[in-house]
Amino acid sequence: MIVRKKIDRIEFGLFSSKMIQKLSAAKIYTPNTYDEDGYPIEGGLMDPRLGVIDPGIRCKTCGGRLGECQGHFGHVDLTRPVIHVGYAKEIYLLLRATCRACGRLLIPDDELKKYDIEHPSSLKSSIWGRAQKVSDTEGRCPHCGEKQIKIKFIRPYSYYEGENNLLVTDICERFEKITDDDLRYLGLHVRPEWMILSSIPVLPITTRPSITLESSDRSEDDLTHKLVDILRINQRLEENINSGAPQLIIEDLWDLLQYHVATYFDNGITGIPPARHRSGRPLKTIAQRLKSKEGRFRKNLSGKRVNFSARTVIGPDPNISINEVAVPRLIAMELTVPEQVNERNIDDLRKLILNGPKVHPGAYNVITSIGRKRIMDENKEELAKNLRVGDIVERHLQDGDIVIFNRQPSLHRISMMCHYVRVLPQNTLRLNTAVCAPYNADFDGDEMNLHVPQSEEAIAEADVLMKVQECIISPRFGRPIIGGRHDHVTGMYMLTKDGTSFTRGEALDLTRGIVRLPKGKKRFTGKEIFEQLLPKDLTLSYEGKLGKVCIRNGKLISGVIDSEGMSGTLLKEIFIRYGSDVAREFIDNSTRIAIRAIMKYGFSIGIDESDLPREGLERIEKIVEDAKTEVDRLIKSYHKGELRIIPGKSLEESLEDYIMAELGKARTMGGKIAEEYAGDNSAVIMARTGARGSLLNLTQMVGLVGQQAVRGKRIKRGYNSRTLSHFMKGDVSAEANGFVATNFKTGLRPTEYFFHSMGGRESLVDTAIRTARSGYMQRRLINALQDLKVYPDRTVRDDSGTIVQFKYGEDGIDPMKKCYLE
Ligand SMILES: [Mg+2]
Ligand SMILES: [Zn+2]
Ligand SMILES: [Zn+2]
Structure with a gap:
């Protein structure tokens, strides 16, 4: 009979020394563990x-x-009591709250009568503070x-009353005097003297097993080592007390005992050096076993290692579908899928059994009503012959199998998607x-x-819900997250821009194996090649990166295909109107044609492409000069007190704002000029089509880098009232506060370089901090929300069925599906 019990509540508390002794199966008193024959003492x-x-x-x-x-637990009776480090702070608070x-x-x-003893928690903090x-x-x-x-x-465990050191025994005596009623007012459910240890529990040896090495030497667990230290000091302390040693020596040993007991609980306390092995490695004691990522909770309880999984380095393959993943044969021969035998697959499965586990499309085991049998050379013929409908064959991973693919950190649900297997070398x-x-x-x-996935249900669920093509629209912002990018965009731009023309031969070369060209036509424009990928009845016009794009009845009438086409509005419309299969096909085919197109034309970028003609450079210089004069004028009027104050800001802040605005304007204008003269080179094409980079990047390379900022302001920190010793004190001009008037190509001046590094360092630190903090935040959110579920009536409920939200997300909208509303 299974006895089921319902847990009503869990309470955490403290053991008294009596309870520790009651719990104990043996009193431990000697630091020696084994006798000469190797038997435990x-x-x-x-x-x-x-x-x-x-x-x-x-x-x-x-x-x-x-x-x-x-x-079973044991216990050690300590010669002198010590502080329980976990409660050092509480001991301090209680010492302050009670009479000496x-x-x-x-x-x-x-006054105490005014507090409600039945509900002490509500007034706890005020009682503590008052006392x-x-x-x-x-x-x-x-x-x-x-x-x-x-x-x-004094952390971690020293207390002083005025100048006098409070001995642990004194503290214990004081605590014993505290009445139970007073403790209830303070909201304490345990006797305070339990926070002082006169016995400590010894963990069962099953939790600290020793390992027998090959040399038949025994290697003990860190906890055993720590307990040996405690016992040794405990013994020495007792001997010294008995022989009447001076108080100073006794107190030293007592302190040492305190140290060892403290590090037995936690070997990472700040303020005391961690206890170390002879090798110098810090000991792993109780807290270290539980704490942090590698501890019991996060490593062994919240997380488990899984079977039927594989991990290796990833690589690109533009020729497989977005729905597929290429799996190395080595992995395919290690992972298995249980397949049930039926009339239709029995012959194929027989072949797999005959191949055995060592040849690729093979199998490991056959599961019949009798049990599981491993396929070996000796029995494979017989197993194949006796295979019956209803048996299960554990076969190798094959083409078309369904797997779930994942990359950490798994921050959103599309970090895990379902792919079809392609076994490849x-x-x-x-x-x-x-x-x-x-x-x-x-x-x-x-x-x-x-x-x-190992069951039909899991496979079906993965296939329907998690397939890559179902995740083209991001659940985060409701626009495509999967689609052609970078070179795909550049390639498609070069193919579909105005004025391209191909012979039938060239067109066939671009589309071979992807789409069929209409019969009889001798010449094709790039647009005509692209429109073969579109559904025949698609009519749509949208605003692309490079102007309006017009598609009528599957024909690209005008406009070029840029990032809006490859992974933006056009893809989204195809997904909404024709479904995920058509969208997947569009991505697969458009990216492949784009790659062929970019390879046909060739595409490169060189440093000389960012050359500006002399005239352009001069105009930029002029703008920078004008901006600087304007800033100087602002500073002058500030000194004269003629500057107009921005409402809600101080005069200095107003000046800062005016300067920032002026210098920002200079960069925008510089960028415009750079853009004007840079013309139609590769970098500009990439920036304009949304393939890679931005016009700002280009501006910083050929125009000017612009104002550097730290904490969202002009650079102000450094030496005494100046940023660097290159400038006069109190200089508020542009160049003294982080304005970089040069560009990356001509090179930065030393001071500019320094300011630029300051800005760069800030963003680097920010990203590092952000990832660490968001990881912690995510873990807490996951722990808080993990058992929330959207029910068929669209309410969100927790595991007890309590409604958390009446409508999912308060508006009932799935961001992934919100485009259907438009
Ligand atoms: Mg990487
Ligand atoms: Zn036992
Ligand atoms: Zn008193």
Whole structure:
């Protein structure tokens, strides 16, 4: 019978020394663990009453064998009590809140009556604050009249009363005097003296097993080492006390005991050096086992390693569909799919069994009603012959199988999408470059994971919900995230721009294997080649990057295809009107034709392309000069006090704003001129079509770099009232505050270079901080929201069925589908 119990509540508390002793199966008192024969010593840390870690031995406490006995706690009685480091702060607060003589709460009784003892939590903080005020100001106890002395806390575990060091035994004595009623007012459910340890629990040996090395030496767990340290000091302290050693020596040893007990709990306390191994490696004690990413919670409880997965470096393959992923044969032969035998696949599966596990389209196991049988050379013929409908064959991954592909950090749901397998040679996982964006993948060494769903339900669900073509529209902003980019855009621009003409031969070359050209036509324009990819009844006009694009009945009447066409409005319209299959086909085909086109024309960029004619350079120089004079004029009028103040700002702020505006204007104008003269070169084409780069990038290369900013302001920090020693003190001119008047091509002046580096450093730091912080934020959000679900009635509920939102996202709109509203 299975006994099911419902947990009503969980309460965290403290063990008293009595409870620790009651819990214990053995008192541990000697630091020695094994005798000369290698048997564990009774009363040592490997005491057989604490559980079993060796096969064939029975537990001395419960009689269970290895695996049956979970292990039992022991305990160590400390010669002198020590502070529980986890409660050091609470001890400090309580010392301040209570009287040093009588132990009462430092609040008069009549005032205390006003607080509601039944609901202490609501007033807890005010009671604490009220009581501590008395001792902080060295007032008198309202109960016994004793003058209080200010308590000082020095991390991690020292307390001073005035100049006197408070001994742990003194603290313990004081805490024992505190009445239960006073504790209830403070909202405490445990006796405060439990925060001071006179015994410590010894973890069962199953939690700190020793490892037998090849040389038959034993290597002990870090926790055992730590406990040995505690026992050793504990023993020495006892011996010294018994022999009447001077107080100073005893206090030193006591402090050492405190250190070892503290680091037994947490070896990462700030303010004390971590306990180390002989090798210099810090010991991993209790807190280290639980904490952070590698700790028990995040590594073993929230996360589990999975089977049926693969991971390797990724690479590009423009020839496979966006729906596909190229899987190395080596991986395909390691991963398996369970396939049920039916009349239609029985012959194919027989062939796979005959191939065995070592030949590619092969199989590992056959599962019949009797059980699982491994396919081997000796039995494969028989297994193939006896294969029956209803059996299951665990076969290799094959072309067309469904897998889930993932790249970390998995920040949104399109970080995991479903792909169809293409088993191909070589050792990398390959994806179509149009799918890089949702994964944020590039090929500078990125690795990705592959998961093979193992049941028909999982496969169907992945196929319907997670397939790449279903994720073309981003759930984040409702526009395509998958689609042609970079060279695809440039290639399509070069193909579809006005005035292109191809012979039938050339056109066939571009479209071979992708689309069929209309019969009989001898010459084609680029637009005519492109329109073969469009649905025959598509009529649409939209504003592209380079002007209006007009499509009527599947014919590209006017306009060129740019990033709006490859991965913007046009793609979105195709997706909405014709569905994901047509959209996927459009992406697959348009990118391939674009690549062929760009390869046919050739496309490159060189430094000489960003040359500006003399006249252009002079005009930019003039603009910079004019801006500087204007800034000087502003500064002059500021000094004269003639500057008009912007409402809500100080005079200095107003000046800053005017200067910023003036210099911003200079850059815009400089950019316009650079654009005007740069003409129609490759860089400009890429920027204008939305393939890569921007006109701002170009401006900074050939025009001027512009104002550098730190914390959104002109650069002001540096030496005493100046940024650099190159300038006069109090100089507010453009060049002294981070305005870069030169461009990257001619090169920056040293001061400009320095300012530019300041701005660059800020953005670098920002990104580093942002990723760290957003990761933490994301983890907390996931933990808070993980069991929310959208129900069929469109309400959002948690796991108990409580409604969190009446409408999903308060408006009931799925951003991925919001385009259907338009
Ligand atoms: Mg990368
Ligand atoms: Zn046991
Ligand atoms: Zn008192």
